Amino acid sequence: MSHRRIAGPLGALAVFSIAGSAKAVTITIINNDGANTGFNDPTPVTPVGDNPGTTKGEQALNVFKKAAEIWGSALSGTVEVKVLASFAPLQCSETYGTLGSAGPMSAYYNPRFPNASAWYPVALANQLANRDMNTNQPDIQAQFNSELGKPGCLSSRGGWYMGFDGNHGKRIDFLTVLLHEFGHGLGFLTFVDGTTGKEMSGRPDIYETFLHDATQDKPWTQLTDNQRKSSALNNGNVRWEGPAVTAAAKEILSSTTPTPLLYTPAKFESGSSVSHWDKSLSPNLLMEPVINGDLTHGLDLTTALMKDIGWTLPATTP
Structure with missing residues (x-):
């Protein structure tokens, strides 16, 4: 799995909110896929591994909701975290592939933050400021490989596994990948340019x-x-x-x-x-x-x- 920051227009949006307990942070998923693709894919499928979805798109969205629920209950916060998500062709071959990519869409520093001189990813900065510091865009952008399992893209792995039960076999467990990429968006990354060392x-x-x-x-x-x-x-x-x-x-x-x-x-x-x-x-x-x-x-x-x-x-x- 890898991550990288991605910029792009928002397009048509559909919003789904996940809230845990009163102390849990709310994570909102913004569906940025077009008609009949990704989260909107109407292809019929059989429910699998406690995922009741009956289309490819519905199952993918259900897994996203599950990941948001897990992360939401693990962190406390008063400001919702907005995740712009979509499927797209990512770098891939029969032996190697980028499963997903995600990162913060902005970062902030503030003299009132615990470390007054440091950049904070926007999702965390919002919690520290107790307000949405950028209401005009989501906090995290994430994309996932739409080609996985197809000829030329790790086809031997059989594609995404959309169940919640971990019985993925040789398939790639989508929930695990989502939890990983959410981690990057929430702050598991550095903004230092590793090729130059510059902050x-x-x-x-x-x-x-x-x-x-x-x-x-x-x-x-x-x-x-x-x-x-x-x-x-x-x-x-x-x-x-x-x-x-x-x-x-x-x-x-x-x-x-x-x-x-x-x-x-x-x-x-x-x-x-x-x-x-x-x-x-x-x-x-x-x-x-x-x-x-x-x-x-x-x-x-x-x-x-x-x-x-x-x-x-x-x-x-x-």
């Missing part, structure tokens, strides 16, 4: 403030542009230093991989490098750069990272 408008982002290069023994915010560029290629030596993740990692990761490393392969991968957990971590995590068949629909270390960057998590019963 966005010369200002750090909140995700970046928790990155630490073990070789240089410095946080990313204390590195020069060239040093950050080098760090983005420093395989196995960039880790997350945030209290929530550090505590959760002791419970979630195996004893052999206790350090939450970020994905920094020696060859930079646009949309993947730095903005994912490293593939070496065990067990496999939701926010790794490739999908793993043993993933459940849990959020593992992802919610701890959200807490580190500023999201409030609902109180849980001991």
